[in-house]
Amino acid sequence: MELTRPEPLRNVAYLHDGSLEGMLCCVFESYVRREHPEDVVAEQRYQPRLGQSAIYVSTDYERALRVRRGIEREAGSRAFGAAARASAHDAPEAGVIVLDFVRYVMDRSVKRDKRRSVLSDEANPIVQNLLALERRVANEEEKMRQFVRFSELENGVWFARCNPNARVVPLVMPHFVARFNIQPFMIYDECHKMAGVYDGNDWELVDGEAARIPARTSEDGYVERLWQRFYDTLSIEARYNPELRRHFMPVRLWKNLPETRPVPSRDEALLGSGAVLPEVIV
Amino acid sequence: MDLIAKLEILADAAKYDVACTSSGASRAAKRGALGNSSSAGLCHSFTADGRCISLLKVLLTNECVYDCAYCVNRRSNEVLRACFEPRELADLTIQFYRRNYIEGLFLSSGVVKSPDYTTELAIRTLTILREEYGFRGYIHAKAVPGTSPELIDRLGRLSDRLSVNLELPSRKSLDLLAPQKSRQRILAPMRQIQQSIAEDAETRALVRKKPTFYQRKTTIARKAEAFAPAGQSTQMIIGATPETDFQILNLSAALYRSLDLKRVFFSAYLPVSSDSRLPQTDGVQLNREHRLYQADWLMRFYRYDVAELIDEKHPFLDADVDPKANWALNHLEAFPVEVNAAPIEMLLRVPGIGPVGARKIVRARKTATLREPELRKLGIAYKRARYFITCNGSYMGKGVPFTRESMRAQLASPIDGGRHGRRAGNVLPGQMSLFEPEAAQPALPGSEVLAQWS
Numbered sequence: 001m002e003l004t005r006p007e008p009l010r011n012v013a014y015l016h017d018g019s020l021e022g023m024l025c026c027v028f029e030s031y032v033r034r035e036h037p038e039d040v041v042a043e044q045r046y047q048p049r050l051g052q053s054a055i056y057v058s059t060d061y062e063r064a065l066r067v068r069r070g071i072e073r074e075a076g077s078r079a080f081g082a083a084a085r086a087s088a089h090d091a092p093e094a095g096v097i098v099l100d101f102v103r104y105v106m107d108r109s110v111k112r113d114k115r116r117s118v119l120s121d122e123a124n125p126i127v128q129n130l131l132a133l134e135r136r137v138a139n140e141e142e143k144m145r146q147f148v149r150f151s152e153l154e155n156g157v158w159f160a161r162c163n164p165n166a167r168v169v170p171l172v173m174p175h176f177v178a179r180f181n182i183q184p185f186m187i188y189d190e191c192h193k194m195a196g197v198y199d200g201n202d203w204e205l206v207d208g209e210a211a212r213i214p215a216r217t218s219e220d221g222y223v224e225r226l227w228q229r230f231y232d233t234l235s236i237e238a239r240y241n242p243e244l245r246r247h248f249m250p251v252r253l254w255k256n257l258p259e260t261r262p263v264p265s266r267d268e269a270l271l272g273s274g275a276v277l278p279e280v281i282v
Numbered sequence: 283m284d285l286i287a288k289l290e291i292l293a294d295a296a297k298y299d300v301a302c303t304s305s306g307a308s309r310a311a312k313r314g315a316l317g318n319s320s321s322a323g324l325c326h327s328f329t330a331d332g333r334c335i336s337l338l339k340v341l342l343t344n345e346c347v348y349d350c351a352y353c354v355n356r357r358s359n360e361v362l363r364a365c366f367e368p369r370e371l372a373d374l375t376i377q378f379y380r381r382n383y384i385e386g387l388f389l390s391s392g393v394v395k396s397p398d399y400t401t402e403l404a405i406r407t408l409t410i411l412r413e414e415y416g417f418r419g420y421i422h423a424k425a426v427p428g429t430s431p432e433l434i435d436r437l438g439r440l441s442d443r444l445s446v447n448l449e450l451p452s453r454k455s456l457d458l459l460a461p462q463k464s465r466q467r468i469l470a471p472m473r474q475i476q477q478s479i480a481e482d483a484e485t486r487a488l489v490r491k492k493p494t495f496y497q498r499k500t501t502i503a504r505k506a507e508a509f510a511p512a513g514q515s516t517q518m519i520i521g522a523t524p525e526t527d528f529q530i531l532n533l534s535a536a537l538y539r540s541l542d543l544k545r546v547f548f549s550a551y552l553p554v555s556s557d558s559r560l561p562q563t564d565g566v567q568l569n570r571e572h573r574l575y576q577a578d579w580l581m582r583f584y585r586y587d588v589a590e591l592i593d594e595k596h597p598f599l600d601a602d603v604d605p606k607a608n609w610a611l612n613h614l615e616a617f618p619v620e621v622n623a624a625p626i627e628m629l630l631r632v633p634g635i636g637p638v639g640a641r642k643i644v645r646a647r648k649t650a651t652l653r654e655p656e657l658r659k660l661g662i663a664y665k666r667a668r669y670f671i672t673c674n675g676s677y678m679g680k681g682v683p684f685t686r687e688s689m690r691a692q693l694a695s696p697i698d699g700g701r702h703g704r705r706a707g708n709v710l711p712g713q714m715s716l717f718e719p720e721a722a723q724p725a726l727p728g729s730e731v732l733a734q735w736s
């Protein structure tokens with residue numbers, strides 16, 4: 001395939017649609033244009049810098065796949081997995097860290113011991129940055145496995161709402177699909193406006209569009225109250241230690257936990273009325 | 283009595299039981315069945331005192347025919363009593379599980395009528411869960427001392443972990459405070475559990491052997507056969523009776539060695555009774571409990587022998603210095619060690635280097651010479667470690683004389699348990715269970731807590 005090679009730009013930011021594939025297309029683009037962008041970010045999160053121009057790189061699955069295969073060929077699937085996971089983070093520097101990492105593994109002029117994974121080179125700052133980012137995303141995945149809470153809706157679907165600081169919903173779906181394979185469910189990420197939807201058979205990722213979701217069953221409110229009571233009962237006053245609780249269970253996640261929600265949904269009047277949960281995708 | 287009130291009573295009565303981990307068993311998900319368990323375990327919430335909530339931890343009933351002095355449920359205590367129906371509790375477990383509130387059930391009970399009767403109720407509950415609902419989540423059951431072996435066997439096959447509480451660290455104390463529970467009645471089920479787990483592992487090892495052409499392949503359905511695959515644990519109450527740390531640690535070392543226990547939990551005694559046989563202080567020995575957990579951790583994962591940690595002449599663990607630092611200070615002749623060359627066993631003995639850090643050092647030093655900045659990047663607690671290491675030949679702890687006293691002052695680590703009221707200066711237990719190293723996940727919350735004393 002003959003590639004067009006535009007003039008390299010300076011002070012440029014690459015914008016993508018926020019998906020992993022979009023991010024990989026930005027990597028592709030930087031090879032095509034032979035330039036090193038200052039920023040690689042999702043369009044929705046872009047904050048222009050002074051004197052910076054921005055290009056929107058559209059997502060092309062073929063190109064993304066070529067980048068993926070390239071990384072896997074040069075560095076193995078574990079390295080690709082680390083890059084993919086790291087790129088899910090919201091931090092503005094995430095895109096550039098992943099880009100630098102990919103350029104590093106693809107660079108044939110760097111002499112490396114082929115028998116050892118690039119990732120074991122922990123003293124290298126490029127690898128270090130990527131691993132640190134990957135770890136942060138992995139931590140957030142763990143938080144979701146811990147703190148996602150489902151409610152039973154009247155249409156038989158189990159619904160959870162969460163607010164992670166990275167696009168981890170697709171990363172945790174396999175865990176929930178395995179565990180809850182007998183119940184159709186949906187995990188809605190209100191920060192990234194996306195949802196993982198499992199229909200009892202297969203799951204897919206859906207981008208958020210507002211729609212009304214059905215009311216919760218009346219039993220659901222009751223079980224939630226049982227849980228709240230259980231939670232309140234467990235604290236041992238003599239051991240009160242709020243710092244430690246916040247350390248393990250960050251306050252930013254509390255609003256989606258029945259046991260810590262500031263305004264408890266114990267209000268009988270709201271239960272089952274359809275007004276409890278705001279608009280969301282179906 | 284409605285379910286909410288019942289739950290409150292029976293959760294409240296169970297909350298002093300410290301074992302809360304859901305780790306150690308892995309049961310893969312199965313199509314058409316609810317749930318799975320992973321060996322790493324998960325905490326689904328944290329109480330206001332920062333303890334992990336992983337399991338629905340309740341008593342089947344808080345009625346009890348026994349009268350153990352240290353226990354809120356003892357017969358002579360006037361408290362509100364409640365009892366779950368087996369089906370009611372099974373349903374509640376399923377409802378919580380489906381909402382991702384919990385990893386499973388932790389079922390304990392007071393002794394209602396007789397040990398066998400109580401255990402039968404527990405078995406009925408677990409049978410509904412496992413057989414009727416096909417539940418594959420985690421179940422930890424407590425065996426009641428005095429239960430007949432057949433019922434223990436049945437209970438073990440429905441559970442992932444089975445435990446018998448040792449309750450108190452010596453026979454004398456047991457006789458004094460829990461006269462109905464003789465030592466024999468506690469140890470008999472513990473031995474039975476140990477044997478069943480061992481036999482079970484043997485059968486499974488046989489089955490895993492490579493089949494020949496002449497043998498028909500046999501597989502054992504794990505769910506039906508495995509006996510408490512996550513093993514056995516126990517707990518004892520600290521501070522209600524006069525045993526020393528020396529006695530307690532030797533006892534737990536013996537339990538690990540001879541009964542193959544997975545965990546021994548310690549629980550600082552909280553005054554719940556005005557019985558004259560018990561100490562009537564307001565203070566809870568949380569710091570002591572914390573040091574005991576640290577020592578326990580060193581025995582299980584750093585291969586320290588109990589005799590290295592404590593001796594009869596100093597029968598209590600040092601309050602100011604954690605047991606690992608204490609060992610190092612008493613063995614200055616073994617230090618400093620060269621981080622770029624020392625074997626991993628020696629790295630593990632350096633205060634400030636934990637198992638994760640030691641492994642990272644061994645990996646990283648293949649490609650680079652490690653000095654202060656590299657060590658810091660690897661997440662080593664450099665401020666503590668520097669007194670015990672050399673980097674490429676140069677000693678990193680300069681400025682402080684290489685003597686026990688001056689280094690001890692540098693390493694003193696008061697236990698930090700927050701800044702609130704009675705809690706100030708105390709630390710909770712149980713948190714150790716958050717980072718079972720089998721999980722090998724350096725990123726788990728709590729690694730900081732470990733780093734404080736590693």
Ligand code: SF4
Nearest residue numbers: 346348350353356392
């Ligand atoms: S048998 Fe158990 S529940 Fe009953 S009094 Fe003794 S410790 Fe408490």
